[in-house]
Amino acid sequence: MAGGQELKLLGLWASPFVLRSRIALNLKGVGYEFLEEVPGTKSELLLRSNPVYKKMPVLIHNGKPICESMIIVQYIDGVWDAAGPSILPSDPYDRAIARFWAVYIDDKWFPSLIKIIKAKADDEETAEAREQVIAGLQLLEEAFEKCSKGKDFFGGESVGYLDIAFGCYWGWLKAGEKMAGIKLLDEEKTPLLMGWAERFCSADAVKELMPEVDQLVEFGNMIRARQNAAAAN
Amino acid sequence: MVSGGEVKLFGMWASPAVRRVEWALKLKGIKYEYVEEDISNKSGALVQYNPINKQVPVLLHNGKPIVESLVILEYIDEVWKHHPILPKDPYERAMARFWAAYSEDKCRDAVRRVFFAEGGERAKAIECLEETLRALDGELEGKEFFGGENIGFSDLVLGWMAFWLGVSEEVASFEVLDPKKFPWFTSWIDNFLQVPAIKENLPPRDKTVAFFHGYRRLHLAAPNC
Numbered sequence: 001m002a003g004g005q006e007l008k009l010l011g012l013w014a015s016p017f018v019l020r021s022r023i024a025l026n027l028k029g030v031g032y033e034f035l036e037e038v039p040g041t042k043s044e045l046l047l048r049s050n051p052v053y054k055k056m057p058v059l060i061h062n063g064k065p066i067c068e069s070m071i072i073v074q075y076i077d078g079v080w081d082a083a084g085p086s087i088l089p090s091d092p093y094d095r096a097i098a099r100f101w102a103v104y105i106d107d108k109w110f111p112s113l114i115k116i117i118k119a120k121a122d123d124e125e126t127a128e129a130r131e132q133v134i135a136g137l138q139l140l141e142e143a144f145e146k147c148s149k150g151k152d153f154f155g156g157e158s159v160g161y162l163d164i165a166f167g168c169y170w171g172w173l174k175a176g177e178k179m180a181g182i183k184l185l186d187e188e189k190t191p192l193l194m195g196w197a198e199r200f201c202s203a204d205a206v207k208e209l210m211p212e213v214d215q216l217v218e219f220g221n222m223i224r225a226r227q228n229a230a231a232a233n
Numbered sequence: 234m235v236s237g238g239e240v241k242l243f244g245m246w247a248s249p250a251v252r253r254v255e256w257a258l259k260l261k262g263i264k265y266e267y268v269e270e271d272i273s274n275k276s277g278a279l280v281q282y283n284p285i286n287k288q289v290p291v292l293l294h295n296g297k298p299i300v301e302s303l304v305i306l307e308y309i310d311e312v313w314k315h316h317p318i319l320p321k322d323p324y325e326r327a328m329a330r331f332w333a334a335y336s337e338d339k340c341r342d343a344v345r346r347v348f349f350a351e352g353g354e355r356a357k358a359i360e361c362l363e364e365t366l367r368a369l370d371g372e373l374e375g376k377e378f379f380g381g382e383n384i385g386f387s388d389l390v391l392g393w394m395a396f397w398l399g400v401s402e403e404v405a406s407f408e409v410l411d412p413k414k415f416p417w418f419t420s421w422i423d424n425f426l427q428v429p430a431i432k433e434n435l436p437p438r439d440k441t442v443a444f445f446h447g448y449r450r451l452h453l454a455a456p457n458c
């Protein structure tokens with residue numbers, strides 16, 4: 001394996017952020033040791049490797065920790081640049097577009113999806129969050145048309161930076177629909193995204209990693225129950 | 234001056250996010266046209282180039298818009314490769330990006346909370362801010378800049394703290410920049426502000442203080458705006 005011998009990833013199967021790192025490592029055909037965290041607790045290694053945020057994922061490469069999911073993806077792309085296609089687009093302007101959408105997805109779109117996942121009732125806040133998620137999906141439908149340039153993925157012919165940034169949330173998008181009993185996806189409104197999602201989820205680097213929606217629903221309900229119990233005490 | 238097509242920057246004089254883009258352009262000697270935006274009355278151009286956020290900065294390169302200041306910085310570094318801002322080594326790059334993200338995710342919010350905190354909330358907000366300063370101080374230990382011997386990506390992104398944190402202290406009457414508590418960070422502020430591209434590209438202090446006085450008054454009067 002190029003770039004050194006020891007590669008560990010601290011994470012959790014249900015985390016979309018951890019999924020990003022795993023997809024990137026798969027795209028480069030890089031082997032690693034996956035150290036699964038126990039939900040609700042933080043291991044010594046995690047706290048030591050990421051003292052600033054105390055969050056996963058953390059990639060530890062020859063003893064050196066790298067944190068923050070999209071920073072890890074870029075690190076992997078940089079170290080194993082000779083292995084497999086580039087994750088970031090090669091053109092600087094295309095890179096800027098991909099980075100912009102990744103920021104939008106993390107800073108604006110996902111927080112609205114979280115509101116739906118955590119929703120206790122079908123109230124005004126949830127209705128507003130639903131509008132925001134759906135509006136975001138529409139924007140991403142248009143973005144896909146521009147970025148893909150007629151090809152299969154946001155990254156073109158292969159899974160790239162923006163595919164990873166957005167695709168990692170797909171399982172939770174569907175889980176959110178089930179948990180809140182709200183329809184978010186519409187084949188008629190976002191046909192390109194639906195086609196892309198199918199290709200993304202069945203891509204070699206992704207298919208074995210994508211969690212089952214029902215398992216995510218069960219996980220989400222468990223976390224919610226735990227939070228409710230903690231709040232009640 | 235380096236050319237490389239037509240470069241235009243839409244900005245606002247008091248905005249730290251805009252300045253960090255200007256610092257990068259100046260460091261690389263890139264010729265650009267600056268367009269001042271009236272934030273209370275955004276131009277058609279701004280809305281056209283940044284329809285989603287409708288915010289400055291917007292960099293226009295040969296007519297193509299790039300938005301989000303950190304994305305703009307990376308773009309500038311990739312197009313104009315001389316005088317690099319990001320290091321070559323992937324691990325060093327990851328570290329530079331990490332501290333840049335820290336500035337945006339933690340530091341900005343921490344300063345904002347102290348800036349607007351009143352009464353009992355203030356002490357807790359100051360504690361949070363001091364925690365971020367401790368982290369930054371620790372990272373700077375033994376270094377002149379976050380980028381090492383020269384300023385780099387994280388210096389440019391964190392650079393707002395070298396000027397706007399002092400402004401915030403004055404406007405909101407608090408004090409956190411203690412050289413005894415944060416010796417490396419306070420030295421960094423001095424070093425950073427001495428770099429010519431930075432020194433010659435700061436908003437006028439009095440005008441900035443007056444602006445943020447107004448901004449704070451407005452927000453405290455109508456906190457949900």
